[in-house]
Amino acid sequence: MILTTLNKYFAVFVGLWIVTLGSALQVDAVTLSADQATPIGSGDTNKPGFSVRVSQIDVPGAKGLVGLIDRAEQQLAGIIATNSVDFSGTTNGVFISSGTINWNQEVGPGGSGLEIGNFTTVSDPSRPDQPIPGIPGIGPDTFANTDNIAAELITYVEFKTAGTYSMGINSDEGFKLTATDQPPTQTGALIVNGGSAAGSYYAVSGGSDTGGFSTPINGPIAGKLVYAQAAEGCAPFSNAAQIAGNVALIDRGTCTYTEKVQNALNAGAIAAIIVNNADPDSADGKYPIQMVGTPANLPAIMISKPDGAKLKTALATETVNVTLTAENEARLGDFNGERTSSDTIITLDVPQAGVYPFRLVWFEDTGAANLEWFTVQEDGTKILLNDRDNPAALKAFRARNGSPIQRPRLSILRNVNGSLTISWDHTGKVQSTAQLKISGTAWTDLPNGGTSPITVTATGSAQFYRLLSQ
Numbered sequence: 001m002i003l004t005t006l007n008k009y010f011a012v013f014v015g016l017w018i019v020t021l022g023s024a025l026q027v028d029a030v031t032l033s034a035d036q037a038t039p040i041g042s043g044d045t046n047k048p049g050f051s052v053r054v055s056q057i058d059v060p061g062a063k064g065l066v067g068l069i070d071r072a073e074q075q076l077a078g079i080i081a082t083n084s085v086d087f088s089g090t091t092n093g094v095f096i097s098s099g100t101i102n103w104n105q106e107v108g109p110g111g112s113g114l115e116i117g118n119f120t121t122v123s124d125p126s127r128p129d130q131p132i133p134g135i136p137g138i139g140p141d142t143f144a145n146t147d148n149i150a151a152e153l154i155t156y157v158e159f160k161t162a163g164t165y166s167m168g169i170n171s172d173e174g175f176k177l178t179a180t181d182q183p184p185t186q187t188g189a190l191i192v193n194g195g196s197a198a199g200s201y202y203a204v205s206g207g208s209d210t211g212g213f214s215t216p217i218n219g220p221i222a223g224k225l226v227y228a229q230a231a232e233g234c235a236p237f238s239n240a241a242q243i244a245g246n247v248a249l250i251d252r253g254t255c256t257y258t259e260k261v262q263n264a265l266n267a268g269a270i271a272a273i274i275v276n277n278a279d280p281d282s283a284d285g286k287y288p289i290q291m292v293g294t295p296a297n298l299p300a301i302m303i304s305k306p307d308g309a310k311l312k313t314a315l316a317t318e319t320v321n322v323t324l325t326a327e328n329e330a331r332l333g334d335f336n337g338e339r340t341s342s343d344t345i346i347t348l349d350v351p352q353a354g355v356y357p358f359r360l361v362w363f364e365d366t367g368a369a370n371l372e373w374f375t376v377q378e379d380g381t382k383i384l385l386n387d388r389d390n391p392a393a394l395k396a397f398r399a400r401n402g403s404p405i406q407r408p409r410l411s412i413l414r415n416v417n418g419s420l421t422i423s424w425d426h427t428g429k430v431q432s433t434a435q436l437k438i439s440g441t442a443w444t445d446l447p448n449g450g451t452s453p454i455t456v457t458a459t460g461s462a463q464f465y466r467l468l469s470q
């Protein structure tokens, strides 16, 4: 039940189940939330621009990384490989970009100088391409110093008025834009929980949501890891009884991914992890690839051969509990794949004037690499974000003063005696009703409804509660 006209409220249904719907008021991914805004003028004028983290992995193209957002997040989280970026000029590993974002690897050291995108030396007005911070990397393989890049740009953008804005990203390859200043809690990595192999491992989902063949991973999937017998999983597992209810570990090779995953499904597995069979020095390198094939109805990921070897060593002597994670946070826009320099235009509904957080993740695999971040005016004119020489540009800041007004969070627990304990973390007043109506719902203040927590006795077949912020 969602009270879409009552933006200040959270509605909670209480019946046979308790379902909190606090996040459902933000289901429209292209609408910014007013509760994330700080007032006009709150951008720190001493800190214009963008805070930038960059990672570059020094492996040549054929051995490189997949062109997917999950990879960029795992790379930025530091779990794939050593970061070869040139950190000269950084503070705590962060580059400061006080101007605009008009990046191009070719105008960095050693590049061809060829400019690309909407904004170049010859565009009107002239906006010369800029080097990518920290690129080229300083790894030993000079042919790979401008490939396998991932970057995170965090900024706070001031919107002078409420309304609809067009925000554009021109990129080679892809990107993800979110309305936050924090990285996601899940990156798509495989997590080993405890034991000798504890840690996070680079995983590439085979999910159909990223061009693969298996069930998308929509949330954490936790279970005990069991190595399939036979290891390549090309026939019904001889240890199906041990696999049932657990996560199957299967080697790549001999048969299709679909056959392996279908055999895992038939054995009752809750997910499958395919271990790559390519050695680090092979032509394809060691990194996991994006698995494709005929659809199979089970979540599946691939990990590298060296990482798989670690898990097998641990499995030989101990119980290994794993969690498959999902990088599926709500996003304002994305391009989750490979492309040459191209635009994606995102329509943003800004509910009230103010300064809003943004996090842009960009990634590049091989060949050319560029990124432009801009807005589009009604007449089609594109203006770089934070172009201080253009009065029509939106201003961006690396910091802002004050904190956004947070919406109150309401939680309800059913106690063993059947009563309900209602608590919240912000000034507010709890009201209840036995019946929701399209309009004219009769809400009643609860006794002591202004001080958290309260305990109430639930009566009737259903009862609805809301928190009215004050």
Ligand SMILES: [Ca+2]
Pocket: 102, 103, 104, 115, 116, 117, 118, 119, 120, 129, 370, 372
């Ligand atoms: Ca450009």
Ligand SMILES: [Ca+2]
Pocket: 105, 146, 147, 148, 364, 365, 366, 367, 368, 369
């Ligand atoms: Ca490149």
Ligand SMILES: [Ca+2]
Pocket: 172, 173, 339, 364, 365, 366, 367, 368, 369
């Ligand atoms: Ca490229």
